[in-house]
Amino acid sequence: MNKRLATSADVAALAGVSQSTVSRSFDMNSRISKATRNRVFDAAKELGYQVNKAAQTMIKQRSDLVGLVTAGLDDPFRSEFLNQLIIEVQRQGFRPMVIDVTDTHGLDDSLQALMQYQLSGVIITSGSPSEKIAQEFVNRSIPVILVNRTDQSADLTGVDIVNIDNVKGGTLAAEALLASGRKELMLVRAKASSYSSIMRAQGFKKALLPHVETGKVNVSEVECETGDYEGGYQLALSLLPEKLRPDGIFFCLDHIACGFMDAARKEFGLLIPKDVSIIGFDDIRLSGYQSYALTTLRQCPKLVSKAVVNSLVLRLKKPNDKAMCEIVPVTMINRSTLL
Amino acid sequence: MNKRLATSADVAALAGVSQSTVSRSFDMNSRISKATRNRVFDAAKELGYQVNKAAQTMIKQRSDLVGLVTAGLDDPFRSEFLNQLIIEVQRQGFRPMVIDVTDTHGLDDSLQALMQYQLSGVIITSGSPSEKIAQEFVNRSIPVILVNRTDQSADLTGVDIVNIDNVKGGTLAAEALLASGRKELMLVRAKASSYSSIMRAQGFKKALLPHVETGKVNVSEVECETGDYEGGYQLALSLLPEKLRPDGIFFCLDHIACGFMDAARKEFGLLIPKDVSIIGFDDIRLSGYQSYALTTLRQCPKLVSKAVVNSLVLRLKKPNDKAMCEIVPVTMINRSTLL
DNA sequence: TTGTAGGCGTTATCAT
DNA sequence: ATGATAACGCCTACAA
16 A cells, blocks of 8 residues: 555556557547557556546646535525535536635635636635626636626626526516415515525515505515524514514515514414415425425526536637526425415 | 736746745745745735646645545535535635535446545545445545444544444433333334434434333334435324324434424324424434424534544544544434423 | 657755 | 755647
8 A cells, every 4th residue: 555656657658558648548539549548448447547637737727626616505505506516517527626705704815715726617606706706717717607696787707697587586476475465565585685685676576566556565675684594583573573464475585484484383373374475485495394385486406506517518618708697497386375 | 818827937037036935935834034935925916826736736746625525415414514524624724525426326436536636635424335435545545534434343444433422312312212201112214224323223222222121111113215304204104093103203313303293293183292202313403493393412513524624634644643433422402392 | 540758837855 | 045956747749
């Protein structure tokens, strides 16, 4: 053990060919006689030879690493999404290198550091000043995909964008609540909302606008402290003692909805959907469980991940095509929190 | 844009020093005059210079990448754990490279491929033939940490091990159920159980043995198809119509417990803990929610992750010390599913 | 189809 | 404290 790793030169010696022939044998695009290639492969196997990616990266000026920039991995949905991304990146022959930028403290350094790895691409799903960061990578001709961070209106050149159809989701939620005859509507999102939540809220309000003007419905808008279960729970605690209770609520995040529902039921004995209709967003795993059975807008992490990595692959093939912006559809999942 | 990345030579030229001085300036262990170092840093900043990790890896024969081998990322707890691992790895100055080996198909290839990256270490939390794999890395003098995969009895040389105290957890569960006066006990685990679940079951049964022999309690053992929510739900469906219902159940996984509870309540109107006491294991996020409020044995992913990465760091410092085996304690979380 | 030779950007070993 | 120089292992013209 502990013996030096075999190099292509070692393999070459054993196979009785030149080093470059070994190199070519492992490149399926090179034309090598079958006989030689086999001889090389045999020798390689015997020596336990593996290409040295560092050397390969040096010469090619590009590794097969893809940076996955993320934050708030304690949010189960984010983490679910990251995992799909990992799987998809891997499926396309890249290696995922995850960078958590949760503590915005050393964020800049963290991202600068990424430049050290000759990445094949960077996928940004979080991180505050995403636009600036993105631009820097692009300037160094490293493809960047921005996911649910901003829309094409942002002034970014050469950055590809993949978003889900947040606005449409908000619209669908509004229509569903309307159709179920609810009048006192409410919109809930976290105080520090992401781009996605803001778009959802926008879609929701816009769809409701005409009906508000005719006085058919009322809409109020509320923020909770945090975008998680606890945030929803606390919101219910402070909201439900009020006189005028909403009879239909759209939560920009399932987590908030679940926390709210728990509090509404345990602490106030509310019946859902009899007393209040609820619609969430994302379709996190929890929403499918019997205890919640939440009607929601489904954002499919697998679908989004595929779109993202496809974009990257495309961009790698055509570095100079103009930037793309893909919108992944959302679908309404009807469970039992909507009257 | 698209200009060649600055190299240390460029920096050297601008700073008016030799290339090796630049290299040394970035190595805080090298003694360099303050003045020179500052001049170098200024030049570096001006050129946007970043060390090229590929070149560094070549010469050092070691990258700062750590392989995180995992499987079944669709399990939220696994994914929570992975995320903690990512954070911890990063905190210690490494870069996490995640390898999902869920489809055991190309598993061997996947792992062989890891050898291409001159990893600083490999952390294995899943993957079927972990022992064999581990051995191969160690033979190439790459440290391996096995997490909740096996115990020291396995015949592995030079592989460090970090486990949680599964047996103790099982024991605590047994004692708690006993103390609450339950007589018809049941042990549930998934058909294809992990090492962890098996140890938990073992601890549970062993602690119960004397009481079974004196006829004080009965214990039955049941397997459900899958180790997730759905598995527990289905189990309840097939189990609860039976005549003899258990009055105290220990689930080797919280997920199963939650699914079971949902079915027990919705489909059979059971009251928990009045009709049946429930204890789970892991303390997944769900268990803390009001809807479940599951009494469980807490395995803290953060704690385990810290232990794991610490082991790696230690091993890197002392490659030849004898292998370590660390047991991370579990704690009982009392919520409301235990009488 | 195969071999030869140059260079990718760094660190480490010698000198000075 | 600093500079010159030799690796590290691979890919890719260019030559044969």
